[in-house]
Amino acid sequence: EYTVINENCPGAEWNIMCRECCEYDQIQCICPGQKERVGYTIPCCRNEENECDSCLIHPGCTIFENCKSCRNGSWGGTLDDFYIKGIYCAECRAGWYGGDCMRCGQVLQASRGHILLEGYPLNARCEWTIHVQAGFNIELRFYMLSLEFDYMCQYDYVEVRDGDNLDSRIIKKFCGNERPPPIRSTGSSLHVFFQSDGSKNFDGFHAVFEEITACSSSPCLHDGTCILDKSSSTYKCACLGGYTGNRCENFLDEKNCSDPGGPLNGYRRVVEDTGLLNGRYAKIGTVIAFFCNNSYVLSGNEQRTCQDDGEWSGKQPICIKACREPKMSDLVRQKVLPMQVQSRETPLHQLYSSAFIKQKLEIYPTKKPALPFGDLPPGYQHLHTQLQYECISPFYRRLGSSRRTCLKTGKWSGRAPVCIP
Known part of the structure; x- marks a missing residue:
């Protein structure tokens, strides 16, 4: 039994899977061992006779949920009694598995691969964990995205975390059909979480992941040099003169102080405020203290402050070889x-x-x-x-x-x- 709802296609991505026109259809079926008729909504396409054919009944079709309402039924054997228009479909849609085609997600350990979730039922929950070799990072690109849109992404959404579980730091949470820019991990693991609510379902998503190094994407700006730390899968940027920041994104103005350096036979240490930027410059208000090595004594200002005019207060101290006066008795x-x-x-x-x-x-x-x-x-x-x-x-x-x-x-x-x- 079919009931045409005549609702517009949820996204242009259906043009790839079906024909130009997509609608929603109510499909009803009888689960094995059950007499009650149950149903669910799937997308469909008009055929040459202007009939609404489900995308799922064409040759080589798949079913992403079978009879989802028949939670107590079981699919004994290799075949079941599920038919649509007399054409038999025996597989779950891409991304789904299990006897009721309601299970999804997996642990992926490879240098490259993909995550494909072709359509999704109501109240679905899926988790994927991606692992690559230690010392490498992961780049995740979405090639198709069709989820229910909401400004807060609180209904149907995908959430990507920088780690291997739900406690890891969130990189991005998104919904709708606007594909996000490439997502990169800082370590060798990435966690992808999908959840849908109890109303409306769309096409799903398709994402491809690849093993990369932290420097593969040339993250350093303004001709900075990317230096890879393989032990921690992270990188540092060596910036050209005048640029600072984790990615050399900041250009210093004239009111920053250049690093005065430490005295010969001594050293300097930042004691207040933001400190030295990229080891070469300091922001206004930065205070530096100076110290001497053993058997040397500091001559001059013990501390200097970066002033509003971009100059350091006082004069640069020096370390002088000297002797401490010996203690004498009053006699x-x-x-x-x-x-x-x-x-x-x-x-x-x-x-x-x-x-x-x-x-x-x-x-x-x-x-x-x-x-x-x-x-x-x-x-x-x-x-x-x-x-x-x-x-x-x-x-x-x-x-x-x-x-x-x-x-x-x-x-x-x-x-x-x-x-x-």
């Missing part, structure tokens, strides 16, 4: 001796008298050690600095060195002095 008096510049002359210089010193120094070079530069924080002394010690009373006895020199190792020569009353 010892310490004196810092003035720095002396020593000259070392060759034996030839000694042939000249002191009367020609000025002329000699202009003609023959002398080798002088470099003078220390930069201010040190309190409690530190430059290399080669000499400290002289004496007791606060001439009646005290001093033990240890009377003079100590700051060595290149950052340590003091000699032994620490001690005064004994």
Whole structure:
């Protein structure tokens, strides 16, 4: 028994499956072992005699649900008693399986493949999990999509998640017949979930997946270089100068500060705000702190801030080799001796008298050690600095060195002095 509803075709995709005109028809049948007549709605096409032929009864046809209302029936044997217009159909439609053709979804483990759901019944629920080799990603493309449309996609919809289960992060949820752009996973798994409600059913969908690397689609913009991390199936973009962002999508304006870098024999660390962009630039308000390696002391600003004019506050600090002043008891008096510049002359210089010193120094070079530069924080002394010690009373006895020199190792020569009353 057929009842023509005369409703328009749900989408142009039916032109591929049938002819130019599609309608809905009410099909009724008797399930095996049951006397009750049950029915469901399927699309159909007009034939040459202007009769509404179901797409499902042509040679090689399939049935996507058989008698879905006959939940207690079973399809014993390899054949059943289901007929439409006297023509026998023994298979479920693409994407469906089981005795009642109501089961769908599967686990797919391959480098490429497809998901085809040809038509769907009411209240359907399907899950597909796609796996590819570790270190690769998945690209999913939809070639046909025909679902019930809703702005919130709350009735019939497809949901794609970045992982292997329903708890994974949602990439996109869609419905209607507008195909989404290609979808890419960040890992080696992708989860596809389909659900329909209790009214209206459309053509379904067809999607193709393929194994790719994270860099296959050239995700880095503005000529950035894609660097693949095979261990985590992710990528990083090495951006050209002036561009920042995960995909080099941002162009820096003149009000960003360039990275001042760390001092020689030291390093810098971002302490506030957004930090360095792509390791080369910093946003306004970024604060950087500077530190020195062991036996070096910071001379200059300990912190610098990226200002509104694109310049860093203060001056770039330097790391100076220095010695921390040794701790002395109250019985010892310490004196810092003035720095002396020593000259070392060759034996030839000694042939000249002191009367020609000025002329000699202009003609023959002398080798002088470099003078220390930069201010040190309190409690530190430059290399080669000499400290002289004496007791606060001439009646005290001093033990240890009377003079100590700051060595290149950052340590003091000699032994620490001690005064004994």
